[in-house]
Amino acid sequence: MPTYAVTGATGRLGRLVIERLLDTGVPATEIAAVVRDTDKAADLAARGVEIRQANYDDPLTLPGAVAGVRRLLLISGDTPGQRVAQHTAVIDAAKLAGVERVVYTSILKADTTTNPLAPEHKATEAVLAASGLPYTVLRNSWYTENYTDQLPQYLQTGAILGATGGGRVSAATRADYAAAAAAALTRDEDGNAVYELGGTAFTFDELAEAVTEVTSTTVVHRDMSATDLADTLQTVGLDAGTAGFVAALDHSIALGELATDSDDLSRLIGRPSTPLRDAIRAARG
Template sequence: MPTYAVTGATGRLGRLVIGQLLDTGVPAADIAAIVRSPEKAADLAARGVEIRKATYDDPSTLPGAVAGVRRLLLISGDTPGQRVAQHTAVIEAAKLAGVERLVYTSILKADTTTNPLAPEHKATEEVLAASGLTYTVLRNGWYTENYTDQLPQYLGSGTILGATGGSKVSAATRADYAAAAVAALTREEDGNAVYELGGTAFTFDELAETVTEVTGTTVVHRDLSAAELASALENVGLDAGTAGFVAALDHSIAIGELATDSDDLSRLIGRPTTPLRDAVRAARA
């Protein structure tokens, strides 16, 4: 039976976690990848990882997916409005299966932030706390890839639009967060734990300066109000709801909710987090 299991294992974070588990010397036979579409996990199966089919939306598939697992990484779902029910189903299956520790990917400052993504994470944390399971909550900050994935747009327009009011965001790379998940799964720890995770904070001005330095193309940051940003996003094709949602996320940055002084991430992974410059270089390459 596998020691470790990862939900959403063919997603961008899940793949990194499994890859890093293997790279740290965990035998493939000790890892189960819980996936919705096994055909998308053929590469993992080829490395000897056990593939278990299950979906968050069908609770009947989950007990078999976590059977025999000692430590489970629950990567949060990607369907707004359904996450709490989905996560609860996994938590209940884990409890029935006798999972020793459940690791959950939450959001930075989940219990206090006004970030519109936070309520479902906060509710999941409450379900987990009431479950009786031993758990680790990884309150992940923003991914640096939220920005580096937009590099072509930045370079094409010469502008980074934002509504952050000059505030900082403690983003870290997906690989850094994956390393934290691996550490949480494999380390020996007593009781429950909650970690506030983020990298070295930067402003959007610093993001623009870094993009300019790395690429040689001048990119500037244009700071707007949340309403102005929403309007600008609608003008480039986003629907009103999505534009307002993105602007609300930037407002959360503006009031300091996506910055942290915590060094939990670097302590968990045993090294400094990936510098913004290196992440931009990798995206450029």
């Protein structure tokens, strides 16, 4: 019977967590990959990982997906407005199945931030606390990939647009967060634990400088108000709601809500987080 289960196991984070578990010596027979589409997990099955089909939106599928598991990594859902109900269903199933610990991927400073993504994470943390299950909360800052995935656009336009007001963001790569999740899942904890996770903080000016240095293409940062950013994003095709949402995320950075001095990430993974320039080089290929 598997010891560990990972939800969203064919997603970009979940797959990396399972690869990390395998790479650090966890036998494949001790890992269950909980997925919506089993066909997408064929490569994991070929490595000996047990594949369990479940859907956050179908609570009846969840008890069987976590049955017999000692520790569960609950990777947050990707549908805003539905996450609390989805996560609650998983937590209820975990309690019913006798899971010994739930590890949950939350957001940095979930209990204090104004970040528009935070309320559902804060609510999920409350559900965990009320469940009586031992838990570990991984409060992740931004993925570096939020920026490196936009390299083609940066290089084409020569600019990084933002409304961060010089604020810093403690981004780390998805692989760094996956390594932290694998470490948290396999380590023995006394009681509950909350980790504030983030890499070395940088400003958007420093991001532009790093992109320029790595690519030898001049890219500048153009900072503006959140209102102006939302208006600009609408001119390039975003609807008003999405543009306002993106601007609100940048405003959260301006308030310092996605920056942390915590060394929890480096302590969990046993090394410094991936440097920004290295992440840009990797994305550049």
